[in-house]
Amino acid sequence: MSDFFEQVYNVVRKIPPGKVTSYGAIATYLGSPGAARMVGWAMNASSSKNEFVPAHRVVNRNGLLTGKRHFDTPKAMEELLENEGINIIDGQIQQFENKFWNPSTEFKKEL
């Protein structure tokens, strides 16, 4: 198992409820801005992991739930996010900027 995946899971699991982040933000935080695809791939692999990974809190830069199709049911992702107080319309997160949680910024603050 690559460390990259581990790091991705580590970051994703730290996303606070009611907040979301983007693949690119995580990739950038890990040091590879262009490896956003890898993050998505890690999410796919997260399904195999026994440990629950809030992949539903990870969306694209557009705030669009592009990964909902990889869940058991496409609606599962929206349900989970709405359950956390995030409004979603047609797979699009409303007030995405307000819900956005940037690991680089947030962690830098805590550190």
Next chain:
DNA sequence: TAGCTGACGCCCT
């Protein structure tokens, strides 16, 4: 073994 694909993102035309 080599090549293709993939839950993205940004630049260029």
Next chain:
DNA sequence: CAGGGCGCCAGCT
């Protein structure tokens, strides 16, 4: 303003 292409890394066929 819209569309297309390249970069990134690892897994799968």
